Every structure is written in structure tokens, then in C-alpha cells.
Amino acid sequence: MSTYLTRRLTYMLLILFAASLLIFLLYALTPGDFVTSNIKLTAARKAELRELYGLNKPVLERYGIWIKNAFHGDFGFSLAQQKPVLTLFHDYIWNSFLLAATSTFFTWVFAVIIGVISAYKQYSWFDTLVMVFIFAAMSIPSFFIGLFLIKIFAVDLKWLPPGGMLTTGSNAVGMAYVREVLRHMTLPVAVMTLLGIGSLTRYFRSNMIDVIKQDFIRTARAKGMTERTVLYRHALRNALLPAITLVGFELPGLFGGSLIIEKIFNWPGIGQLYMQSFSVRDYPLLMGFTMLIAVLTVIGTLLSDILYHVADPRVKL
């Protein structure tokens, strides 16, 4: 186990190192930089600023500086916001987490309930309905459903706010603040839940179908246990356990925000921060964000593999 972990962690570090180089080069390729995109500056001032930010150095040298600082836990200053990248992440990441955690919670709860019921009543009209719903949920273009719901619930019906986290100019505190945030997060959470629920429901449904067919369920029934005990104590547990391997894959989504949803709903999360930084070419921030996702992805995959072993000890690490 420990040799496995050492080998795995070394590989992870190497991959992340290579990924950082690749990402850095790609961002360096993108046209313009933070200074050139600012039309208010004179040519002399631009040259001065590029010197100051080190933007005039060769790409590889800039990368060298970046990676050296990164190893010391310093991810640089955002050029647009003049704050350390990590401070900005800290300011925005929890807004993203709020959306992601809430929708992940609803996704899992609904997926388990719907998946298990439709597996138990396989081929019933309910099951057919669920299957159609699963396919529909898996086929929705995320940005379109966001726009569509804003149009209906915010523009036409005026039930919910169209975007943002607070009403503009609001200085609500205490319960009023909580209520306002809740109202603003309803639509984005609904969309994110809808987008995630399809594949997960399908996963639980097919897991449960596999379990119900097994011999130990027949044995449990033959022993005269109530259907409820068979279902909840014997079948459900075995159907749910493999799902812990999926937890790792949720990691990037939980902390990495959602570029599209946050942009559509104007939610002040880390994904929205990225989209703003992309248009002004705020490299330190873009670099920091992309690496954050990469790190979360790698850790998530490792976590999944380990949990896979926990769920099924026959699987060797």
C-alpha cells in the first residue's frame, strides 16, 4: 500500500508538472496580454508596465519564475485585481462551493431514491418514465437550459431573480441575507442538479438491478424476511456501496466551480472569476485556476482508486 502510494504520488507530481508547463505555454500562445489589452495606456507606459510585471521576458524564463514561486506556495498577483491569486480564490471559492455542494447533495439524494425505485419496479411505466427522463437530463445543453429557466422564471413570471448572489445595492444582514442568497441560488442549483442527475440515477438503477438479481436476495426472501428488510438492509446497502468510488470524481466540480453555469447566472464564484480573467488575459489567475482544477482532478482520481479498494478489497491497488 505504501509503495503503491509513493509511486502513485510521484507520478501525480510528474503529470502535474508537465501539465503546468503545457498550460503555461498555451496561455503564453494566446494573443495579447493584460497590458496590451488596456487601450487607455500610452506606449511608453505599456512598456514600463510589461517590464514591471515581467511580461517582456522569454516564455520559458517566465515559466521558471512561476513554478519556482508556486513551489513556495506563491501563485502570484492577479494583474487585474491587484490581489494575491490565493486570496482571490479564497474570496470566491466558497461561493462556488455553496452552489456545487447544494446541487451535489440534491443530485445524490434524488438519484438514489429515483434509481432504486425504478430498479425495483423495472419495466413498469414509472421505470420507463424515469429512463426517458434520464436520457433527457443527459442531453440538455447546460447554457441553454440556464437561459431558458431565467427567461421563464425570472423574466416572464418574475418569481426568482435572474442572476447574481444578492440584489444589486442590497445590504441585507442576518436572516434576510440568508433568504436573499437562497432565492438567488434556487435556479442555478436546479440547473446543476438537473445536469448531474441523469447519469447518476442511471448508475444507481443499474446497480440496484444487478443486486436484486443475486442469490443472497432470494435467500433473504426465502427466509421469510419482510420485503422492507430485504430491500433496505440487504439490497440497498450493496447497491449503494460501489458509489463511494464516484465521490472522488465530484472533487473538481465541488471546488472548481462551473464556468458555464456561473457565467450564465452571473454567480460570483471562481468559474465566473476565470471567465472575467480570460477576457483581460490575467495570466497569474488563469494559470492558478487551471492548475487548481488539474490538482483537484488528480487527487480525485487517486481518491476514487483508493475508495474502490475500500469498497471491494478484492481489487488490488
Next chain:
Amino acid sequence: MSTIPATGRTEADRRSSARKRPSLWRQSLRRLMKNKLAVSGLVFLAFMFLICFLGPLFSPYADNKINTTIMNHAPYAKHWLGTDLLGRDVLTRLLQAGRISLTVGITSMLLSVFIGSLLGAIAGYYRGVVDQVILRFADLLLTVPNLPILFIFGALLSEWKVPTEYRMYMVMLMLSFVGWPGLARLIRGQMLSLREREFMQAATVLGLRDRRKLVHHLLPNLFPLIIVVATLNIGGAILSESVLSFFGLGVMPPTPTWGNMIDAANTIIDFEKHPWLWIPPGVSIFLTVIAINIFGDGLRDVLDPKQKK
């Protein structure tokens, strides 16, 4: 094989019936046709293709002439889905956009499936250094989030001033660039398990060459998996293209795609007052992708039941 029940038939009988038994593909096709949901998905897709590729030929508005007298008109008898800000017929543009979106989806799928299967098969078959290099590269690309990479490529296309009519081909390349690593891993895994099977040992014992083993024995066994994954991938490619074009980084106007038509929703007036500009393309994407997913799932049931999860 030993489980065939003893019937009263003679050996010769059995052989002749075995010869008459339809091929595996034909059997699969027959089973697919019994799946009503999958067939309806296929029929819908065929319908979508027909109206997108043939529809504009019958439209009186196919030349997209600018008509300032009927700008942003709501749907009515002459323009079933209304007109846009240049007075062009939205329905005609929707169908023309469908051509591009479907073409981009299918071509980028073909490209990524080709690259992915080729590299995956080579990695799984030769193992060793080749495998390591391909696998590491795929891992690297899987670690870097897709959307930022696509955004960067999109910005590059604008910087290089790629003419709009060529952007569509660049978008296909971009999508296949991020699409192949996952496929390569899948195919490689399948290859690793196939090459250990008895029939491959037999092929080795017979002294067959690598080329023959790959092309005649391994590839046919990979086809079911590849076909299923390829079908489902078209849906993903169509969705990705629409996201990119919506953010103005994919295919650009005047070339219409479903994604860049929804871009109208970025203008507050069009978004609130002219929903006929952006709702139809969104619904088209949704219906096309759902049909692809349903059909692909039916295909999987038939061709590759083990992959159900």
C-alpha cells in the same frame, strides 16, 4: 458450446443449419430493430438530417437576403419561426445551422475515434515503451481541464484571423484534440484483455503476422465497442461545439450553427423580447442529442452489453 441441447438431429443437419445462421451483425441488427425506443431515436435522427440537408433547398429564403422591412418579426404564416435582426428567416437559418452543427459533431467524432482507437490499439497491442508514451500523453491531456484548453484554442483562432469559413474545420480539430485521450484509454484496456484471450494465443501459435492479427482478429472484436462509443460521442461533440460557439470562440457568424444562434440570448432585448431567435436552436440541440443518446444506448444493449454501466 457444450450447452447445446441434444436434439434428434444428425451431425450433418446441425452443420447445415449452422451455415445458414445469419451473421452476428445481422442478428444484432434484428435485435436492434426490436428496441422501439432506439428505433424511434434513429428515425428522428434520419428526419433531422433530411430536413437540415434538404430543407433549405425548398425554402424561398435560402439566400438569406437582408430584408429590413421585417426585422425581428415574431413567428407568423410566412416565417414560421419569425425573422432575425436582419430580416432573415429563422427557420431556414436553423436548418442551415443544423447542417453545420451535425457535420461538426460527426466529423470531430470520426477524427477523435480514429486517433483514439489507433493510439489505444497500438498502446494495448505493443505495450512497453510505446504504451508508456501514449498513456502518459493521454493522462496529461486528461489532467488539464477541457474547457480552458478549448477557450485558448478559440482565442488563438481569432488572433490568427482564421477566415470564418475555415473556423468550422478548426473547431473539429479542437474537439477531437480533447476527445481522443479518453477513447484511447478505453480501447487500450479492451485491447489488453483481448490479446490474452485463447483465440489470440491460437493466432500466435499459428504464426500470424502482427498486421494480420491486428487487422483480422483484434480489430473486428473492438468494432462493437468503437461503434457504441462513437455514436454516443457525436452527442458530446455537438454539445461542446454549441458551448464554444455560444461563447463566440467556436464557429462564427455569418456561418450559422445552433450554438452561435443562441448567442442572440446574450443581448438583453433579444433574450427578453425575441425568444424565437434562441429557443428553437436550443431545442434542436436538445432533441438531436437525446435521439443520439437513446439510439446509442440501444446499440450498446445489442453490441456490447457488458458495458451497460
